[in-house]
Amino acid sequence: MAYYTAKTKDGSEWTPTFAESIDEEKCIGCGRCYKACSRKVLGFKEIDEEDSARMFMFVENDGNCIGCAACGVTCPKKAFSFKPLEA
Numbered sequence: 624m625a626y627y628t629a630k631t632k633d634g635s636e637w638t639p640t641f642a643e644s645i646d647e648e649k650c651i652g653c654g655r656c657y658k659a660c661s662r663k664v665l666g667f668k669e670i671d672e673e674d675s676a677r678m679f680m681f682v683e684n685d686g687n688c689i690g691c692a693a694c695g696v697t698c699p700k701k702a703f704s705f706k707p708l709e710a
């Protein structure tokens with residue numbers, strides 16, 4: 624399968640991997656990924672649990688993602704899934 628590729632400044636080929644989803648079971652809502660993303664792709668959601676509520680992150684504006692994967696690098700829980708774009 625062929626994937627969309629771009630070029631780095633020196634002309635090297637680069638295959639962006641786009642944020643696809645965040646595992647809400649793994650996410651602890653720390654917000655590191657939110658701060659790392661310069662494209663406003665990520666958003667917080669609240670989940671009601673039995674006697675409390677907790678926050679987790681989700682991919683809110685996936686059309687803004689440039690596939691840099693910076694969010695995943697910051698995630699201490701390895702909650703992200705990434706995917707290249709089919710060409």
Ligand code: SF4
Nearest residue numbers: 660688689691692694
């Ligand atoms: S891959 Fe880059 S642009 Fe996309 S959500 Fe993560 S940090 Fe933002």
Ligand code: SF4
Nearest residue numbers: 650651653654656698
């Ligand atoms: S960095 Fe990971 S654990 Fe923290 S809010 Fe983002 S997805 Fe959740």
